[in-house]
Amino acid sequence: MTVAMELRRIIINEIDDQQIVILKEVEGERSFPIVVGLYEAGSIDRRIKGMPTIRPLTHDLIANLVEQLGAEIQDIVISDLRDHTYFAKLRIRKDGELIDIDCRPSDAIAIAVTIKVPIYVIEDLLRDVIEDED
């Protein structure tokens, strides 16, 4: 089962390369923090603020690529946690089929905010994070 999330906050810390993106449940109050790199945090931040760029940045390139290849990114899912590392998937619709492509949550979130598609987290992962906080 997946839970729809939205971006709540990006905490950018220029001292080290551990930036934090906080997702919040769309229909609830649970939140889900993810550590990302400075470049990825900057990329997500720029997109939210709608900052213009003269050339397509990497996540715009991905969005253009998928479109030009006749497919559509349906949503992104943060799908797994192994050895303290989160894994995500882009779910892409093409010719009626759904194709999962593995990626890092930071890329997945940057793409989701670029093209405005839903962000999901697997319910079990969300529950694990909440339990860890107790």
Next chain:
Amino acid sequence: MTVAMELRRIIINEIDDQQIVILKEVEGERSFPIVVGLYEAGSIDRRIKGMPTIRPLTHDLIANLVEQLGAEIQDIVISDLRDHTYFAKLRIRKDGELIDIDCRPSDAIAIAVTIKVPIYVIEDLLRDVIEDED
């Protein structure tokens, strides 16, 4: 007309965000420097050194995406210079057609070294750079 290039050197400078990638003509001695960001330079450097990663990084994600969508990146071309900014294209083959996708030279070079496809520069751009150096 395009000229086949290869990666000669990456100069990483941690003091500012102006890293330099130097391309060299495959069948000649002319070289072509391009300024890229630290993240992009790091990404190209990691690929050349074959450093393993546990999750697909952004340029691996692009390579996987194109493959899973039934297409193939044929080569990359540094195609234009406008207002001191270089522009590039990924040339993608799909169902016998060639599709050009705009991108930054840094992404194009990172993708080319990831999947080992040729790097081209438009002859006029190469000539302009050489003339500037005279």
